[in-house]
Amino acid sequence: MxxxxxxxxxxxxxxxxxxxxxxxxxxxxxxxxxxxxxxxxxxxxxxxxxxxxxxxxxxxxxxxxxxxxxxxxxxxxxxxxxxxxxxxxxxxxxxxxxxxxxxxxxxxxxxxxxxxxxELTGRLRNAETTVYRLTDEGETETIAAEECEEGDLFLVRPGEHIPLDGTIVDGQGTVNEALITGEARPQRKRPGDDVIGGSVAIDGAFEIQVGENATSTLDQLRDLVWNLQAxxxxxxxxxxxxxxxxxxxxxxxxxxxxxxxxxxxxxxxxxxxxxxxxxxxxxxxxxxxxxxxxIGRGLSTAADRGIPILDQTVLERITDADTIVFDKTGTLTTGEMHVADVETSEAADEVLQRAAAVESRSSHPIAAAIRAHVTEPTQSTDFERHRYGVTATIDRETTAVGSPALLDELEWDCPPSIEESILHIRERGDLPTVVGWNGEATGVIALSDTPRKRWEDVVESLSAENRRIVMITGDDPRVAQQFEDHPAIDEVFADISPEGKEEIIQDLKKKGTVAMVGDGTNDAPALTAADLGVAMVSGSDFTVTVADALVTTDDLLPFVDLFEIARxxxxxxxxxxxxxxxxxxxxxxxxxxxxxxxxxxxxxxxxxxxxxxxxxxxxxxxxxxx
Incomplete structure (x- = not known):
């Protein structure tokens, strides 16, 4: 003045x-x-x-x-x-x-x-890293990472984040440490190897012992958010x-x-x-x-619309995407599966208990639905992941759980009654999960899923912009028929394993720019392979760091909004x-x-x-x- x-x-x-x-x-x-x-x-x-x-x-x-x-x-x-x-x-x-x-x-x-x-930091303040700690009795209990002490054992399933630094005691598989180390190539981990809190178990389940001064996934996520503009x-x-x-x-x-x-x-x-x-x-x-x-205005608008962005270059890259790939389970559907029926020549309870035991280390919605249906699962050991399912040892017998294609992969027998059950389940639009032991299929669990609200509006809106719409699913083609019949979906890949999803993304990238929307946990390899990955997560689940953006609402409309926000x-x-x-x-x-x-x-x-x-x-x- x-x-x-x-x-x-x-x-x-x-x-x-x-x-x-x-x-x-x-x-x-x-x-x-x-x-x-x-x-x-x-x-x-x-x-x-x-x-x-x-x-x-x-x-x-x-x-x-x-x-x-x-x-x-x-x-x-x-x-x-x-x-x-x-x-x-x-x-x-x-x-x-x-x-x-x-x-x-x-x-x-x-x-x-x-x-x-x-939007991200507000959620992170209220979030906590979950740990599945193993008790002395061999059972798991869910606790916050802050409650873990040095020397505790915890379980990490395929596709989940490793919540704390530690050393692998049991299990082997590949781990993606790109978020922390910047190394894009997944690392093979075996018992005795150290793992970093915030990295992703791509395949294989691990028992890990908490290390000294362990860093949690939430700490890594906070660093990711604060470095958003780096x-x-x-x-x-x-x-x-x-x-x-x-x-x-x-x-x-x-x-x-x-x-x-x-x-x-x-x-x-x-x-x-x-x-x-x-x-x-x-x-x-x-x-x-x-x-x-x-850019800041665009990022804050996207967050307010329910699609927080983890990489600010998304606003530039999304408009170049000419192929949009959707996963089915958990993306075009809610992923909230439930057991609809069990068809077996044995006792249904035994089939469910064995299936829950084998799936005890899986994070897939199918595994979660089976576990939720069983109060006291049987104890299991010697887990092994296959292309189409999982095997484990129960009472000294190898038990297999997976899609019907797992039987061919393991060269197990499939009785005519089981084949007929699989056919009936598929015809009514449910998903068949085969359970067997001693080299033979014993029963089939039918699981149902619900299409996500307004999914048709989403694919129609994107298709109207001359973008190619592709759906990938691990389900049988007949289960995916509802989506394949939709005129806005150009191509459907069914009966695809997680590894196969990544291969399809790589092939599609040769023809143009690919954006994928999927479950951030189970589709981590495919999301990483895409030019731009968007993960469907719950409102408080911020354990997804392989994605470029997150949809935190119950519908896919924010993904459509992202294109308009970018323009x-x-x-x-x-x-x-x-x-x-x-x-x-x-x-x-x-x-x-x-x-x-x-x-x-x-x-x-x-x-x-x-x-x-x-x-x-x-x-x-x-x-x-x-």
Whole structure:
């Protein structure tokens, strides 16, 4: 306010020269203003100056370089004029405005980053990492990771996250440690190997002993969320290249302007002021806000719509997806399976108990449904995962549970009565799960699933945008017939193992860009293989880190919204970029011919920043609140 009360009357010639040249005014007013400006430029503005220094040291031209140059040159001109030349027209207010606008803009940019991850962090604060601890009796109990102590044993099923650091005591399989180590290739793990909390057991079940000072999955997830903005988007990289070229152009224009005015016979002071005006009006504060605010607005809108994004480049990549792959169980259906019937020549209870025992280390919805149907499962050992199911030892007998194709894989017999039961179950649209022991199928468990609400609206909407819709399922083709008959679904792959899903994704990628939507736990390899993976999770389940985005609602509509959010975010980027360049395009020619003063240039520079901020705060989607 003091700048306004003193400098602007000076600019307007309201104060007489005798008043301004008074030693009391010089010492009592100019002196404190110079000191205050020094504190603002070099104290408050230190982060910007430091960033500019580091950029120059690394031979990079960034936004902070041009901001620092404009502020320091303006400040230096004012100090020199006051101390040595006795001039009355000083521009401490302009130097202060440049720094304050830049600092405020940085704060707003940081605020948008916080808003972008607010949905995730809010859930994480209420989330806990679940551990299936093994008791001395060999049973499992569900507890929070914080309750585990060093030396405790816990169980990890295929597809689940390893909740804590530890050492494998029993079991072997592959583990994906990409989230923590950055190593994309899954690692084969055996008893005695160490595992990291937050990594994913792709196949194989493990008994793991808690290590010393163990880190939990939740800790890794928090790191993932807070580093959401770590990787630059293509738009940010492009903006940085534009700013680099822009900085060279503006500095060159300032030098040319100074030389031209000298050549035209103007004084050095007048030529310098004109060149200084060019630097001020071209100060790229608004350019630094273009991408972060647009991307941040898109991320926060997606989170509010129920599809939090774990990789901000999703908003760029999703619009390129020309093939959308849906898993069936848990994606196009609810995945909440239940046992509908048991057909067997033996006692139904024994078939269910044996099946529950074999499936005790599986995280698949089918396994969960069978376990939920049995109160006291039989004890089992020697688990082995196969392409189409699982085997384990019960009472010294090998027991198999899986799809009917497991019988062919193991070369076991299938009695005609069982074959007939499988046929009947498939004909009524249920899923047959075969149970057998001693080399022969003994019974069939029929499981039912429910299609997810409005799944047809989702595939129809995506198909209308000329995207190829594909469904993959491990179920029999007759079980998948309901989906295959839908006109919006172009192709259905049925009776596919988890490994086969990954192979199909790799084949589809040869023809275009593939986005996959699936169960984040059971479809982890396929989601990882896709160009863009979206996982269906419950509202509080944040154990999925192989996906690029999560659908946290009970329907798939947020996935459709993601495409619209991405398109409108890209449009907002273009709008912001246009507004950021509007002031320089209009103001630079005026500044170069001396038609505006430094203070007017500062006002125009601030106006450009305000325009970008105002545009960024507008809702991206209807009913989207700021």
């Amino acid at each position: 003091f700048y306004l009360a003193f400098f602007y009357p000076v600019y307007l010639g309201i104060f007489p020269n005798t008043f301004l040249n008074n030693h009391i005014i010089v010492i009592g007013i100019y002196g404190p203003l110079a000191l205050f400006t020094t504190i603002i430029v070099f104290g408050v503005g230190f982060p910007i100056l430091r960033s500019a220094y580091i950029s120059l040291r690394d031979h990079r031209l960034t936004v902070d370089v041009l901001i620092s140059l404009s502020a320091i040159v303006t400040y230096g001109y004012s100090i020199t004029s006051l101390a040595f030349l006795g001039r009355q027209f000083l521009f401490f207010d302009v130097a202060t405005t440049i720094i304050v606008i830049a600092i405020v803009s940085n704060q707003i940019r940081a605020k948008y980053k916080r808003r972008a991850v607010r 990787d630059q988007t293509n738009a940010e990289r492009l903006t940085n290249r534009v700013i680099s070229a822009y900085t060279v152009f503006v500095c060159g224009l300032a030098v040319v302007t100074f030389a031209a005015w000298l050549a035209l016979g103007e004084t050095g002071d007048s030529a310098f002021l004109t060149a200084l005006t060019v630097l001020i009006i071209a100060c790229p504060v608004s350019l630094s806000l273009v991408t972060p605010l647009a 409108k975010t890209r449009r907002r980027l273009v709008e912001n970029l246009t507004l950021a360049f509007l002031t320089p395009i209009i103001g630079l020619p005026l500044a170069a011919i001396g038609a505006v003063t430094p203070i007017v240039a500062a006002i125009l520079m601030s106006a450009g920043t305000i325009l970008v901020l105002a545009n960024s705060y507008r809702p991206i989607m209807s009913q989207d609140s700021a």
